[in-house]
Amino acid sequence: MLEVENLSRPGLGPASFRVEAGECVAVRGPSGAGKSLLLRAIADLDPSSGRVMLDGVAREAISGPAWRRRVLYLAAESGWWGETVAEHFQDWAACAGSAERLYLPGDIGGAPVSRLSTGERQRLALLRAVERRPAVLLLDEPTAALDAAARDAVEALVGDLLAAGTAVLWVSHDEAQAARVASRRLVVEAGRVREVEGA
Numbered sequence: 001m002l003e004v005e006n007l008s009r010p011g012l013g014p015a016s017f018r019v020e021a022g023e024c025v026a027v028r029g030p031s032g033a034g035k036s037l038l039l040r041a042i043a044d045l046d047p048s049s050g051r052v053m054l055d056g057v058a059r060e061a062i063s064g065p066a067w068r069r070r071v072l073y074l075a076a077e078s079g080w081w082g083e084t085v086a087e088h089f090q091d092w093a094a095c096a097g098s099a100e101r102l103y104l105p106g107d108i109g110g111a112p113v114s115r116l117s118t119g120e121r122q123r124l125a126l127l128r129a130v131e132r133r134p135a136v137l138l139l140d141e142p143t144a145a146l147d148a149a150a151r152d153a154v155e156a157l158v159g160d161l162l163a164a165g166t167a168v169l170w171v172s173h174d175e176a177q178a179a180r181v182a183s184r185r186l187v188v189e190a191g192r193v194r195e196v197e198g199a
Contacts, residue, residue: 008048009037009049021165022165024158035171042071076122077118085108103153122146136168
């Protein structure tokens with residue numbers, strides 16, 4: 001379980017909520033409201049105050065890199081440092097089947113990252129995150145550049161993670177998607193976070 005108590009940073013007012021293991025909570029709100037700031041603060045990527053705990057263990061009791069492996073933030077545009085796709089995975093061969101499930105060719109591991117479309121990079125970044133088996137996945141618009149079939153495949157893959165006990169915070173501007181994937185909803189407006197009724 002992820003517990004957030006009075007989490008605050010510049011541009012983000014105190015936020016308090018919980019996300020249970022196997023639960024998806026949608027994060028909604030207008031552009032620039034602070035949704036990404038919230039996810040980055042939870043992941044300890046930016047300085048913040050307040051209390052964040054994972055399964056009863058405080059964030060400050062764990063090293064930053066170890067925390068970010070357990071509470072993994074997937075940005076809308078992820079970084080790529082190697083020339084080919086496979087260089088970004090611990091075991092690309094083990095991920096190839098999941099790549100095909102996301103409508104990516106099984107041999108895309110050898111492809112240069114520079115030649116990938118935005119949608120291909122988005123799906124591969126999700127696979128890279130899933131490979132690390134985080135306890136909490138913080139998704140920042142993971143399907144924004146995808147067509148309907150690829151979007152549905154991503155939702156199904158995340159559904160499998162939820163069934164296995166992963167907790168998910170999912171930023172989405174798509175109201176219908178939020179209703180499909182999430183059991184609860186947080187709304188961020190002008191840096192203020194509140195929970196609303198309904199998915």
